Amino acid sequence: MKRIQEVIVVEGRYDKNTLSQVVEAAVVTLEGFSIFHNKEKLAFLRRLAKERGLILLTDSDGAGFVIRNYLKGAIPREWVKHAYIPDVAGKERRKRTPGKEGKLGVEGMRPEVLLEALRRSGATFLDEAAEHPKRGGITKGDLYEWGLAGGAGSAEKRKALLKRLDLPEHLTANGMLEALNLLYDRESLARMLQE
Template sequence: MYKVKELIIVEGIYDKIKLSRFIDGMVFITNGFRIIKNKEQMQTLHTLARQSGAAILTDSDAAGFKIRNFLKQQLQDCDVKHAYIPDIKGKEKRKTQPGKEGLLGVEGISDDLLLKALRDAGCTIDGDSTARRPARAITKADFYADGLTGGPDSAEKRRAVQQALGLPGKLSANMLLDVLNRLFDHEEYTEFLENLQNN
């Protein structure tokens, strides 16, 4: 069992069951979109997130990103980390058909990938914080200079970066920038891009 300090926010009960098999920590269920209209539940979530910080771990489909963006706005004054699962085609064992977008949700992702997502987000696992504070952050200007924004093929280049890192394809440029700053310092980022272009 891995002890996670932050409150982990997931969409459904099956996500919580999956995590409880290998995570020792608090897991909060949004019940999908119900969190948006349930002010009492949102207040409880806000209180918990202010106490220990939070890690949002939603599915990589459109619904998951809508829930993530809602939570991001509601928890602006809390220490919120974003854990992303990769786009993996398939269906969960308990379902007869895949979801609308044909992607696995949190409950269908391997334990190792979920743990990696939490580590990459900067969660404190077994007392060790994986959060990074780079000497020089990657900026929007770097993204522009490297062709990841502002160019005719920028979306393609960002998609290549996302695929290489096992990130969902629906990440906005700003979200990708945030993730890269958690994974790399500027020098490592430059080296990563060079290696990606050479392959």
């Protein structure tokens, strides 16, 4: 089992149970939208973020992005990493019917998918070498140049790229830019787009 330095923040207890079978890390649940009204928990998350760093791992549905965006505005960005799970159609075993958008959440992801999402976020794996790949340097201008923003058909191109990279479809152009900078460097992404 991989050990992670940062505190991982998930939406609910089933997400925590699933993650606890994959990694050894401190995992804090938000209990869904209750974080919007819980000032004590938000203060606690800020403290954890400052001391150890946070990794936000929410579902890839609209509700998960509402929660993620709220926390992005409430906690200094230099203390937060973002792990994204891919859009996978289905339902969790414990549920009778799929969620509103018909996607699996964190609790329904396979262990290797969760590990890859954490690795791509830049999680600090304590039992691995401290070597981290180079990331970042992608600008909004690059998105325009590559046809991913601002032009005719850019929304379709963004959607296709998000699907290709196993990133959630709900990412805005700015959200996608942030995710791309967390996951790739400019040169490797440009090469990938040419393939």
